[in-house]
Amino acid sequence: MEHAREIYAVDGSSDDPLEQWLDPSSAWRVRALERAIRTRLTEAATHASVEELVEGLSSLAAFYYVTLFSVVRDLTVPFRTSNPTWVKTTGKSVRADWRLITRGFARAARLLADRLEADQIGRSASSVISIADAASLPLPRASIGAVISSPPYATRIDYVVATRPELAVLSVQSGQPMSSLRNAMLGTPTMTSPAQDAKIPWLLMSDTASRFLGQVAAHRSKASAGYYSRYFEQYFRGLASAVSEMTRVCTEDAPIALVVQDSYYKEVRLDLAAVLREMLTATGRSTFQEKSFSTGTRAATNPKVREYRSTFKARETLLLAVP
Ligand SMILES: C[S@@+](CC[C@H](N)C(=O)[O-])C[C@H]1O[C@@H](n2cnc3c(N)ncnc32)[C@H](O)[C@@H]1O
Structure with a gap:
C-alpha cells in the first residue's frame, strides 16, 4: 500500500x-x-x-x-x-x-x-455501453431496432449533483468540469443561456407543452414569467431534440418505450406522457400503447407545495410507440 x-x-x-x-x-x-x-x-x-x-x-x-x-x-x-x-x-x-x-x-x-x-444478467446477452448526449447520438440513421429510455422529468432534479459521489470516484473535479456536465443535462436546473433565439422545431412542439408554457408564464407566483418560463422552455427544447435524435437513429418499425412521470408547477399539471406522444406523433409515429400507475413523491415534505396542492401522488406512465 x-x-x-x-x-x-x-x-x-x-x-x-x-x-x-x-x-x-x-x-x-x-x-x-x-x-x-x-x-x-x-x-x-x-x-x-x-x-x-x-x-x-x-x-x-x-x-x-x-x-x-x-x-x-x-x-x-x-x-x-x-x-x-x-x-x-x-x-x-x-x-x-x-x-x-x-x-x-x-x-x-x-x-x-x-x-x-x-x-440472470449477462447470461445470454452481450452488451456494449457507450456514453453520448441524447440530443446528439453518434449513430447512423435508421440503425437501431428498439429504444427503451426514461428521459429526465420536468422536476428540476440535478442528476450531476445527485451523482457527485460516483463522479468523485471517477475523479471528476467540482468546478468547471462539473458545471459543463450540468449544463449538458436535459432538464438541468441551471440555465445554459438566458433566452434562446433558435426556434424550437415547430414539428416537435406539442400542444400540451405550449399550453403548459402559457400557464406558467401567466402564473401569479414569483419568477413564473422569468426563471421558470425559461427553465421549462429549455426543458422542452432539450426533450424535442432528444425525440428528434431518437427517431432519426431508429428504423421506422422500431418500438420506442419511454417511462415518464407527470409533475406540477404550483397547481398546474404537466402531462409529460402527452407531450412525448405529441412529439412522437410529429415525427410520424401514430400507434401508441400506454400503461400508467400511481406513485408517491416527496413533494408533500415541502410546505410551500402544500399552498398549491393537496395531492402529492404522481402518475408514472410507460408510453410505447409501436409500428
Ligand atoms: C429519469 S432518469 C432515468 C434513469 C434510468 N432509468 C436509470 O435507471 O438509470 C433520467 C436519466 O437521464 C440522464 N440524462 C440527462 N440528460 C441527458 C442527456 N442529455 N443525454 C443522455 N442522458 C441524459 C440522467 O443522468 C438520468 O440518469
Missing part, C-alpha cells in the same frame, strides 16, 4: 474530489482502491477522461467500479439532506479506516453479485 501512496502523491491528486466528504487519508485509501481497479482491470491511462475510461470498460472493471460507488455512497450518508438527490459538502469530513472500507467493499461486491445472479 505504501507503493500506492507513492503513486497517489506523484499524481499530484491532493485536490482529490473525494475530499469533499472524506478526510485526506480516507480519500487516499478509496483512491488507492480505484487506482488498483484502473491499473489492473482497464487499459485507461491514469489521467484518462471519464469518457475514455468508461468506453470499453470490461464487465469485471465495471463491477468493481460500481462496488466502489456503493462504498462511497455509504460513506457520504452523513452529508445527505431531506432532498434525496442532494449530497451536500459542508467543509467537514468523515474518516474511514481500511477495515471499514474493505468490509464495505466486500459487502457491496457480494450484494451486487447476488443481484446479478438473481437477475
Whole structure:
C-alpha cells in the first residue's frame, strides 16, 4: 500500500474530489482502491477522461467500479439532506479506516453479485455501453431496432449533483468540469443561456407543452414569467431534440418505450406522457400503447407545495410507440 501512496502523491491528486466528504487519508485509501481497479482491470491511462475510461470498460472493471460507488455512497450518508438527490459538502469530513472500507467493499461486491445472479444478467446477452448526449447520438440513421429510455422529468432534479459521489470516484473535479456536465443535462436546473433565439422545431412542439408554457408564464407566483418560463422552455427544447435524435437513429418499425412521470408547477399539471406522444406523433409515429400507475413523491415534505396542492401522488406512465 505504501507503493500506492507513492503513486497517489506523484499524481499530484491532493485536490482529490473525494475530499469533499472524506478526510485526506480516507480519500487516499478509496483512491488507492480505484487506482488498483484502473491499473489492473482497464487499459485507461491514469489521467484518462471519464469518457475514455468508461468506453470499453470490461464487465469485471465495471463491477468493481460500481462496488466502489456503493462504498462511497455509504460513506457520504452523513452529508445527505431531506432532498434525496442532494449530497451536500459542508467543509467537514468523515474518516474511514481500511477495515471499514474493505468490509464495505466486500459487502457491496457480494450484494451486487447476488443481484446479478438473481437477475440472470449477462447470461445470454452481450452488451456494449457507450456514453453520448441524447440530443446528439453518434449513430447512423435508421440503425437501431428498439429504444427503451426514461428521459429526465420536468422536476428540476440535478442528476450531476445527485451523482457527485460516483463522479468523485471517477475523479471528476467540482468546478468547471462539473458545471459543463450540468449544463449538458436535459432538464438541468441551471440555465445554459438566458433566452434562446433558435426556434424550437415547430414539428416537435406539442400542444400540451405550449399550453403548459402559457400557464406558467401567466402564473401569479414569483419568477413564473422569468426563471421558470425559461427553465421549462429549455426543458422542452432539450426533450424535442432528444425525440428528434431518437427517431432519426431508429428504423421506422422500431418500438420506442419511454417511462415518464407527470409533475406540477404550483397547481398546474404537466402531462409529460402527452407531450412525448405529441412529439412522437410529429415525427410520424401514430400507434401508441400506454400503461400508467400511481406513485408517491416527496413533494408533500415541502410546505410551500402544500399552498398549491393537496395531492402529492404522481402518475408514472410507460408510453410505447409501436409500428
Ligand atoms: C429519469 S432518469 C432515468 C434513469 C434510468 N432509468 C436509470 O435507471 O438509470 C433520467 C436519466 O437521464 C440522464 N440524462 C440527462 N440528460 C441527458 C442527456 N442529455 N443525454 C443522455 N442522458 C441524459 C440522467 O443522468 C438520468 O440518469
